[in-house]
Amino acid sequence: MSKGFISGTVLLILGLVCGLLLATINSFTAPKILETENKVKYDAIAEFYNLANYTIEEVKVENSIVDTLYLLTNTTTNSLDSIVYSVKQYGYQSDIKMLIAINGDYTVHGYKVVEQAETPGYGSKSVGFDFGLEGESIDNIDAFDAIAGATYSSNAVKDCFEAVFDRVASDFGGGN
C-alpha cells in the first residue's frame, strides 16, 4: 500500500474521531443553546410588551427570511394586538438575527438585533442602533437610517424590515 494512501487514511480516521467527539459535545450543548436563544428572544419581546397581558402563540415560517411569528393576543379583549417577527438575514460576515414588533395599527412598536457576529466597531453597531423606524408606519421604509461604514450589515437589517412589512397585513388577517 502506498505511503500517501496510508497518510490519507490516518487523516480520515482523525477527522472521523474529531467529528464523533464534536457530535457528542453538540448533543449536550445544542439543547442549552436553544434554551438560551429562546430566553434571549422572550426577554427581548418582554422589552416591547408586558407579557402578563398577552398569550403568545409561536408560528414557524418556512422559505422566508422570517423564521418565526409570535402572535400576541390580548387576554382581556381576546384580540390579536401585535405580532413580533423573528427575522434572519446574512450581513457582511454573519447572520443578523432580529426581532421586529408590529402593532395592530401597522406601526413599528420596536426592534432589536438579538444575535450577530459582524465586524466589531462597524456591523456590530447594529445591536441597539436606532434605525429610525420606531413608531413609523410600515409604508415608510424610507425613514430607515443606515449605519455609517457598515453597508452590508445595514442592508441586511433593511431586508429584514422589508420582509416583515411585506407580510404584516396578511398576518393580521387583512388583505395586502
Place this chain on the structure above:
Amino acid sequence: MNQKENFFKGILKENPLFVSVLGMCPSLAVTTTLENAIGMSVAVFFVLVLSNFLVSLLMSSKKLAELVKPVRIPVYIVIIATLVTIVEMVTHAFVYNLYVSLGVFIPLIVVNCIILGRAEAFASNHKPIDAVVDGMGMAAGYGLALVLISLVRESLGSGTITIWGSLQINLMPVFDYLRIQPLDMFTKPVGAFMTFGFLLAIILAFGNKRQAKLEKGSAK
C-alpha cells in the same frame, strides 16, 4: 532548557504578541473591554495547551509521525479546528454574552498563527510535557498582552474597566475631576493600533536599555 525557562519564555522573551507580533487581527479587534480580553485569553489557553499536547503526543510515536508527516498541516488544522469548535459550542451554550461580543473571532482562532506556529515549531518535535508547558507559557503571554492592551483601551476609551459581566470599575469620576471626556477613538481600530504601537515602543525601550546594561556589564 528547564520547565521554568520553557514557561517564562512565552511571557517575556518570546511573547507572541509583543515580540513575535503574531495573531494581531483578533488581538486588536477584541480588546475593546477587559472582559473580552479575558474571554479570548481563556479560549486561546484551552486551544493552545490542548493542541500542543495532542500534536506532541501524535508525533512522539516514530511510526505514526512518519505517516502523519506528509499531511501534518491538515492534521494540525483538524485538531485545532475541533478544539475551537468545542470552545465555540461551550461559550454559545454557557457564556452567551461573551459569545456575542467575541463574535467571529472565536472561530478565527483556528487560523491564529500562534497556535499553528507552536504546533509546527515546538510541539511536533518536543515531549508532550514540554509542549504543554510551552503552550501554557505562550497562552499566558498572549493573555497578559491582551489584558494590557484592553486595560489601556477601555479605560481611556470608555472610562470603565469591565472585569466580568456587571463587575465593573467606573473611572468617570477621574475623568470628571480632570474635566475631560473619555476618548472614543481608543475603542476604534485606530486606537487599537496606537495603543499597540505605544506599548510595543515602551517594551522595546525597556528591553534595549536592559540589553545595553548587560552588554556594558559583560564588557567590564
